[in-house]
Amino acid sequence: MTQTQNEPLDLLGKDYYGLESAIRYWSVSQFKDFKKCQAAALAKLSSSFPEMKDDNTALIVGNYVHSYFESTEAHKAHIQKYCDLMISKSGKNKGELKAPYKIADTMIKALENDSQFINYYQGEKEVAVTGFIDGVEFKGKIDCLNIEKGYFVDIKTTRLPIDETVWSSEFETRLRWFEEYGYVLQMAVYQELLRQTYGKNFLPIIYAVTKEDIPDTRAIVFKTKEKLRYELSELEVLIKRFDEVKKGIRKPEPCGKCDFCKAAKLSKRIEVY
Numbered sequence: 001m002t003q004t005q006n007e008p009l010d011l012l013g014k015d016y017y018g019l020e021s022a023i024r025y026w027s028v029s030q031f032k033d034f035k036k037c038q039a040a041a042l043a044k045l046s047s048s049f050p051e052m053k054d055d056n057t058a059l060i061v062g063n064y065v066h067s068y069f070e071s072t073e074a075h076k077a078h079i080q081k082y083c084d085l086m087i088s089k090s091g092k093n094k095g096e097l098k099a100p101y102k103i104a105d106t107m108i109k110a111l112e113n114d115s116q117f118i119n120y121y122q123g124e125k126e127v128a129v130t131g132f133i134d135g136v137e138f139k140g141k142i143d144c145l146n147i148e149k150g151y152f153v154d155i156k157t158t159r160l161p162i163d164e165t166v167w168s169s170e171f172e173t174r175l176r177w178f179e180e181y182g183y184v185l186q187m188a189v190y191q192e193l194l195r196q197t198y199g200k201n202f203l204p205i206i207y208a209v210t211k212e213d214i215p216d217t218r219a220i221v222f223k224t225k226e227k228l229r230y231e232l233s234e235l236e237v238l239i240k241r242f243d244e245v246k247k248g249i250r251k252p253e254p255c256g257k258c259d260f261c262k263a264a265k266l267s268k269r270i271e272v273y
């Protein structure tokens with residue numbers, strides 16, 4: 001961690017993505033980690049998070065786009081923090097932005113030129129919110145919250161065309177990409193945390209922007225309550241058990257297949273053939 005001595009931790013602000021915050025609060029991405037592999041998810045919490053590396057490109061690209069629409073200062077700060085990873089150090093493109101960030105720039109332009117997006121993306125930016133789901137405390141960070149009009153917007157960048165579906169091994173069928181990647185669950189949790197905080201129901205909106213050569217943009221508005229309710233009920237089935245694992249009350253179940261399980265020899269050791 002890069003904490004200096006006199007600076008207190010701000011778990012919902014500047015230290016939102018740090019280890020201490022992940023230990024203190026549940027988040028949707030942590031829940032997804034536990035669902036994938038409890039053993040690996042728990043190990044991630046017992047050591048400090050590795051500093052952002054190249055394989056975190058998707059996250060850095062996402063934040064690059066987000067920060068642009070947050071404020072000039074936020075965008076500048078993001079570039080300053082990650083410029084080493086964002087700029088080519090050798091080859092014919094030396095000194096230029098690396099390809100993923102060039103694409104990010106085209107996504108920013110696409111959103112900027114979308115007057116519907118500009119109209120929707122009005123409100124408070126990067127709002128941290130907390131609340132309890134089944135007795136377990138969650139945190140969330142809302143890209144754009146419009147309290148007065150009662151909706152919130154989350155920007156999602158995707159390499160897939162917006163109408164594309166992807167195979168879900170869990171449900172053994174094709175799902176929309178935002179269903180498969182857990183974004184409906186994220187919307188459901190944010191809506192619930194906001195309901196607890198502000199005492200009203202907010203309308204969730206995913207603003208999708210694609211990484212295609214010509215980026216497409218679209219507001220996906222979550223009017224149907226059933227899907228949101230379903231995702232929340234699925235989380236409620238598992239969260240208590242996961243929380244016991246996180247607190248050390250219950251032993252983590254290894255998935256037996258991921259890199260962590262393989263390295264820790266938690267994969268299947270004997271197969272009777």
Ligand SMILES: [Zn+2]
Binds near residue numbers: 036037040260
């Ligand atoms: Zn595993």
